[in-house]
Amino acid sequence: MVVDDNKYLPRSFAAMFQVPDDARVSDVPFTTLKRHVRESRIALVTTAGIWNKDTADSFDYEREKREPLWGDPTYRVFGNDLRQEQVGAGHLHLNNDDVLADFNIALPIDRLRELVTAGEAGSAANHHYSFMGYQGGGPSGPDTTEWETRYVPEVVARMRDEGVDAVVVTPT
Amino acid sequence: MPVLARTIEKGGLPTVTVTMMPAYAQTAGTPRVLGVEFPFGHPMGMPDDAETQTGVLLAALRHLEQATEPRARRDLDYKWPVPQEIAYKAWQPREPSPIVAWFKEQVLKRRAVEEGN
Numbered sequence: 491m492v493v494d495d496n497k498y499l500p501r502s503f504a505a506m507f508q509v510p511d512d513a514r515v516s517d518v519p520f521t522t523l524k525r526h527v528r529e530s531r532i533a534l535v536t537t538a539g540i541w542n543k544d545t546a547d548s549f550d551y552e553r554e555k556r557e558p559l560w561g562d563p564t565y566r567v568f569g570n571d572l573r574q575e576q577v578g579a580g581h582l583h584l585n586n587d588d589v590l591a592d593f594n595i596a597l598p599i600d601r602l603r604e605l606v607t608a609g610e611a612g613s614a615a616n617h618h619y620s621f622m623g624y625q626g627g628g629p630s631g632p633d634t635t636e637w638e639t640r641y642v643p644e645v646v647a648r649m650r651d652e653g654v655d656a657v658v659v660t661p662t
Numbered sequence: 663m664p665v666l667a668r669t670i671e672k673g674g675l676p677t678v679t680v681t682m683m684p685a686y687a688q689t690a691g692t693p694r695v696l697g698v699e700f701p702f703g704h705p706m707g708m709p710d711d712a713e714t715q716t717g718v719l720l721a722a723l724r725h726l727e728q729a730t731e732p733r734a735r736r737d738l739d740y741k742w743p744v745p746q747e748i749a750y751k752a753w754q755p756r757e758p759s760p761i762v763a764w765f766k767e768q769v770l771k772r773r774a775v776e777e778g779n
Contacts, residue, residue, distance in 0.1 A: 491699070491737055491738075491739045492697075492737055493682070493684050493685075493697035493698060493699040493737040493738075494699060495682070495683040495684065495685045495686055497699055497746065497750075498682065498700075498701045498702055498746075498749065498750050498753060499683075499702075500754070507683060507686045514689050514691075515664075515689070515690055515691030516691075517691070518668070518691040518692070518693055518732035518733055519668055519671040519672045519693060519732075520671065520676075520693050520731070520732040521671050521674055521675060521676045521677075521693075522676065523676045523726055523727060526727065527723045527724070527726055527727050530726075532723070535666065535670070536705075537663065537666065538703070554760055555760050558759075558760035558761045558763065558764040559761065559764070581703075581755075582755060582759045582760060583755060583759045584702060584703040584753060584754070584755060585703065585752060585753055585754060585755055585756065586703075588703060588704060588708070588709045589703065589709075591709040591710070592709035592710050594706060594709075594712070594715050595703070595704045595705070595706050595707060595708065595709055595715070596703065596704070596705060596706065598706045598715050598718075598719050600712075601706070601712065601715045601716045601719045602719060604712075604716065605716065605719060605720060605723070610720060610723060611723055621666065623663060624759070624761070625663070627761040628761065628764070632663070634663065634665045637665060637666065637669065638665060638669050642666060642669040642670060642673070643669070643673060645670070646669075646670055646673030646674070646675060647673075649675060650673075650674070650675070654675060655675070655676070656675060656676045656677070656678070656726050657667075657670050657675050657676070657677045657678075658677070658678055658680065658719065658722050658723070658726075659666055659667045659670065659677050659678065659679040659680070660679075660680045660705040660706065661663055661666065661679065661680075661681055661682075661705065662702060662703045662704075662705060
């Protein structure tokens with residue numbers, strides 16, 4: 491089956507995701523996996539905008555309400571022992587009911603642990619991460635400068651310190 | 663957003679992106695793309711559907727290993743168990759997001775100016 495990008499996309503949003511063929515990004519970074527997945531340490535990164543209420547504060551959704559062209563560029567960190575009742579969610583562009591019922595729909599920490607036990611992956615990283623996907627909009631589109639220059643390199647450095655071999659990214 | 667995987671990959675770590683918008687992800691230069699036809703907010707499936715979540719994650723891990731070139735795309739066959747007209751509304755926030763409200767306000771302002779108010 492060929493997945494239809496537009497199946498659940500409101501028509502008024504479609505223009506935001508149109509990339510004309512001549513603007514197709516030509517340089518695609520591609521890092522080869524160094525060892526088999528069964529021997530690799532895997533980290534998870536979502537953009538669901540969730541946090542662990544016991545260890546972290548909410549994303550700054552109040553500022554986004556005051557400044558609709560701005561989105562919080564920071565990230566939150568999770569351990570492998572995350573429990574559902576610890577999860578906070580407040581993404582203003584999604585209905586958060588389902589992620590508050592089961593965080594694995596966006597950040598599949600429990601599923602990764604099971605696959606490690608089953609021998610399908612080498613190990614789970616000690617930490618996994620959530621960003622919040624809305625990085626500003628308006629006429630000029632999103633601004634991902636803070637992600638690119640500060641927060642994502644910070645996460646990458648943490649992953650490398652933990653010996654992560656590969657990352658599953660789950661935008662929402 | 664493609665920039666997330668691209669930035670991680672530039673940092674030297676291989677990525678696979680599970681996405682509801684695989685065509686967009688490819689065009690925008692995502693290193694490895696795994697397409698799922700799920701409503702937004704649900705890249706791994708429904709709440710408490712461990713079987714689908716495991717299947718999607720396992721497919722993502724396989725794609726990490728099997729993809730040999732940038733933009734490599736694989737789409738999964740899972741069908742969302744909720745009718746489209748319900749699922750289409752269910753993923754959206756109850757109140758319009760601040761930016762959607764802002765855009766509506768701009769349109770109304772422009773209309774007011776055009777009508778000479």
